[in-house]
Amino acid sequence: MDGKIIVVTSGKGGVGKTTATASIGAALALEGKKVAVVDMDIGLRNLDVVMGLENRIVFNIVDAVKGRCKLKQAAIKDRRIDNLFLIPASQSDNKNVLDPEEMVRFSSMLRRHFDYVFMDCPAGIERGFENSVAAADEALVICTPEVAAVRDADRVIGLLYARSITPKLVVNRIVPALVERGDMLSHVDMVDVLSVELIGLVEMDDQVVVSTNTGVPLVMQKTSKAGAAFRRIAMRLNGQVDLPIQVPEASGGLFKKFRSKFGLKK
Amino acid sequence: MKTTHPEKTPVRLKGVGNSLCVMLDPMTSADHLRTELEKLFTGLKNEVENARVTIDVGAPEGYDELIDELGRYLKETFKVGSVERARRKKPRSRRIAAESKVDRLRRRDMERSWHDYRTDVLMLTGRVRSGQKVTARKHLLILGDVNPGAEVMAGGDILIMGSLLGTAIAGHPEGNENIILALDFRPTQVQIGSYVAAGLPASPVKVTEFAHVENGNIVVENYLEANPFGRLPWPQAR
Numbered sequence: 001m002d003g004k005i006i007v008v009t010s011g012k013g014g015v016g017k018t019t020a021t022a023s024i025g026a027a028l029a030l031e032g033k034k035v036a037v038v039d040m041d042i043g044l045r046n047l048d049v050v051m052g053l054e055n056r057i058v059f060n061i062v063d064a065v066k067g068r069c070k071l072k073q074a075a076i077k078d079r080r081i082d083n084l085f086l087i088p089a090s091q092s093d094n095k096n097v098l099d100p101e102e103m104v105r106f107s108s109m110l111r112r113h114f115d116y117v118f119m120d121c122p123a124g125i126e127r128g129f130e131n132s133v134a135a136a137d138e139a140l141v142i143c144t145p146e147v148a149a150v151r152d153a154d155r156v157i158g159l160l161y162a163r164s165i166t167p168k169l170v171v172n173r174i175v176p177a178l179v180e181r182g183d184m185l186s187h188v189d190m191v192d193v194l195s196v197e198l199i200g201l202v203e204m205d206d207q208v209v210v211s212t213n214t215g216v217p218l219v220m221q222k223t224s225k226a227g228a229a230f231r232r233i234a235m236r237l238n239g240q241v242d243l244p245i246q247v248p249e250a251s252g253g254l255f256k257k258f259r260s261k262f263g264l265k266k
Numbered sequence: 267m268k269t270t271h272p273e274k275t276p277v278r279l280k281g282v283g284n285s286l287c288v289m290l291d292p293m294t295s296a297d298h299l300r301t302e303l304e305k306l307f308t309g310l311k312n313e314v315e316n317a318r319v320t321i322d323v324g325a326p327e328g329y330d331e332l333i334d335e336l337g338r339y340l341k342e343t344f345k346v347g348s349v350e351r352a353r354r355k356k357p358r359s360r361r362i363a364a365e366s367k368v369d370r371l372r373r374r375d376m377e378r379s380w381h382d383y384r385t386d387v388l389m390l391t392g393r394v395r396s397g398q399k400v401t402a403r404k405h406l407l408i409l410g411d412v413n414p415g416a417e418v419m420a421g422g423d424i425l426i427m428g429s430l431l432g433t434a435i436a437g438h439p440e441g442n443e444n445i446i447l448a449l450d451f452r453p454t455q456v457q458i459g460s461y462v463a464a465g466l467p468a469s470p471v472k473v474t475e476f477a478h479v480e481n482g483n484i485v486v487e488n489y490l491e492a493n494p495f496g497r498l499p500w501p502q503a504r
Contacts, residue, residue, distance in 0.1 A: 151396045151415045158395035193413055193431070195393055 001034070003111040006118050006237070007136035007165075011152030013123030015144045016172040019208055019218065021120040022050045023227065024140070026217040027234030029084035033115040036075060038087040040132040041122040042097065045089035052079060052215015053086050062090040062097055065106045071113060080217065085114070095127040100134035107135030116237070125159060133160065139167040140199065140233075145174055145185035154194055168199040170233060175204045176250040187247070200233035202226050203248040277302040279310075285318035287352060292323040292332055299332075300339055307344045314344045322352035383503040394418060394432065405504070414454055423447070423504070433457075434477075442479045447489060451475035458484055 008021045018041075025037040038061060039047035048054040056076050064074035064087065071087075078084035090097070110117045119136060122128035133139065139160050143153040153169075160167045171187045178184035191198050205226035211218040218227040219234075225248070236243050276294040280287045288306075290299055307314050319340060323329045330351075337349030388402035389409070396415030400406065406420035409427045416432035418424055423444045424436045430448035435457040437444030442459035449472070455464040456477045463484035469475065474489040487494075 147414070151413075154396035154413050154415060158398055193411075195411075 001112055001115065003034075003114040004116055004138060005107050005111065005136045006116060006138045006140060007121050007132050008118055008140045008142060009121035009129065009132065009156055009160075010142040010149070011123065011125060011156040012144075012149045015142050015149050016202075016208075017123075017142050018047050018050050018120055019212060020140065020142050020170060020172065020202075020230065021118045022047060023218045023230035024234050024237070025116070025118045026078070026081055026084055027219040027231045028116050028238060029078070029081045030219065030231075031234060031238055032083065033238065034083045034085075034113070035116045035118070036085045036087055036110060036114040037118045037120060038110070039089035039120050040128055041120065042089045042128065043091065043094045044122065045091050047120050048076075048086060048088045050212045050215070051086055051217070053088070057088045060088045060090040061106075062093050065098055065102050071109055075113075078217075079215075080220065095122070095131065098127075098131050100130050103131045103134040125156065129156075129159075133163055133165065136163075136165055139165045140170055141167045141194075141196065142170050142172050143190060143194070144172050145179070145187070145190060147185070150185065150190055150193055157194055157196055167196050169194060169196045170200045170202060171198070172202045173204045174201055174248050176248045180250050198245060199236055200229055201245060201248055202229040202233075275302065277306060279306050285320060286314065286346075287320050287322055288336075289322045289324070290336075292325070292329040296332060296335060299336060303336065303340065304343070307340065311344065314340075314346050316345065316347040319346045319349045320352040321349060380501065380503040385503065388420070396432075412448075412453075420444075436477075445476050445478045445494070447474065447476035449474050451477070451486065453477075456484060 008017050010017050021037050025035045029035040037047060037051070039045050040061070041047070042062065048057055053076050059069040059074040061074060063069045064071055074087050075085040076088065078086065107117070119132045121132035141153050141157055141160070143149050157167050169191065171190055174187065175184055179186050187198065187201055203225045205224055207221055207224035208218060208226050211221065211224070218224055219231050221227050229246070232243060232246065276291040276299060278289045280289065288303070321333050321336060323333065333351055340346045340349055386402070386404035387407055388405070389407040390400065391409040393410045394400055394408065394412045394416040396413050399417045400408070400419070402420040402422070404420065405422035406418060406424045407427070408418065408425070411428040412418055412426055412430045412432040412434065414431045417435070418432065419435040419438050421438055422436070422441065424434050424446045426434070426448035428448070429450035430446070430453045432453065433455045434446045434453055436446045437459040440459050442461065444458055446456050446458065451474070452468045453466065455462065456466070458477060458479050461479050461482070461484050463477065466486055475486050476489045476492070476494070477484050477486045478494065479485070
């Protein structure tokens with residue numbers, strides 16, 4: 001097996017990297033691919049909580065990288081999805097226990113065992129980021145429609161290009177009504193500034209909070225708009241590049257629907 | 267034209283080659299002039315004998331009688347060799363000569379002022395992203411955008427053929443004459459020489475604007491309307 005290492009990063013914290021990693025990983029696993037999600041936020045792990053696997057952790061990535069355990073021991077199988085594995089971070093170490101060379105070696109092992117490996121990069125551009133991108137083939141940059149997030153994403157995109165990684169953009173937490181009113185950055189403005197390929201638009205969704213607290217994958221909730229968006233991102237990553245990007249729209253009243261039907265409003 | 271002030275001395279003496287040039291104010295009375303000449307020539311009695319003397323009245327024509335009278339007086343009293351009128355070029359011909367010199371300079375400037383001029387322009391294409399910093403020794407030209415959080419700095423002018431959203435520092439460190447131009451001018455901050463401006467209001471439509479220093483303030487204007495260099499009479503190297 002010759003898997004792909006995809007780093008999920010953003011620069012800024014709290015934009016939804018961990019949620020995106022868990023969701024896209026789960027969606028790809030549901031498509032039948034063997035997927036590993038790796039928590040690179042050593043010292044501040046939380047991907048295990050989002051996936052509802054916190055009570056199953058025995059070994060972590062530091063143990064696996066340092067050879068204190070086998071990869072199979074560190075990779076925790078998801079409760080619901082067979083092809084999905086979590087490699088958790090260590091909570092007691094700091095980011096400096098690993099270095100990029102070790103990660104490159106470890107990643108080549110991961111490539112042999114999985115179709116897709118998602119690295120959940122910590123916020124910031126320091127050692128944690130260096131370790132996460134060291135062996136990455138592709139990158140997903142998660143960005144919310146905020147000026148601060150765009151600026152940090154821009155910085156990260158520059159750093160990724162410097163490592164010859166071409167990033168793809170996921171715009172997360174879009175509130176269509178605010179965008180329509182002009183109170184929120186539109187994805188068009190963001191792509192204008194960041195000038196990278198857009199791979200998905202994810203709407204703000206209350207279900208995300210429910211999912212992260214219960215550990216039920218977002219992509220398994222049929223009614224979740226965010227879940228649907230992440231599923232589509234997974235499909236695009238999995239080769240369906242022609243899948244059109246759906247722009248979230250504010251759910252308008254009957255009159256608005258009527259108008260749009262007759263071409264009076266886009 | 268050099269004229270002596272009546273209140274001061276109406277007569278001045280200057281040695282020109284092997285002759286003496288007497289510059290005098292023809293408006294002064296002949297008697298007064300004679301007294302003044304006497305004062306000057308008495309001190310130089312030995313030198314002025316048989317000397318060639320020219321009299322300059324400050325005008326090319328006229329005052330012939332005055333010159334003749336004073337010449338006779340000098341010849342008789344101080345035994346000067348010859349006295350003649352100073353040959354002055356006509357003012358008109360002088361003006362023409364001066365103009366032609368300006369013309370020559372102008373023609374040279376128009377036709378080849380930049381030929382032997384070497385300038386450093388750093389020309390880049392692409393996007394300058396947040397956290398990146400571009401520094402140019404002289405002018406900086408970017409065919410692309412400058413994102414928020416990025417910084418472009420130049421010793422001369424900065425021209426952005428795209429959007430300027432980051433920080434631009436022109437004329438670093440002291441070039442207050444430099445400009446910052448962008449096709450879409452929405453910078454976080456601009457600095458020109460020792461001046462800093464931030465929070466510049468963005469224009470509602472995308473127009474080419476430029477920032478420059480005017481009366482100690484950074485002013486942003488529509489480039490095509492202001493056309494700051496269009497008024498220069500001929501192309502000049504910058």
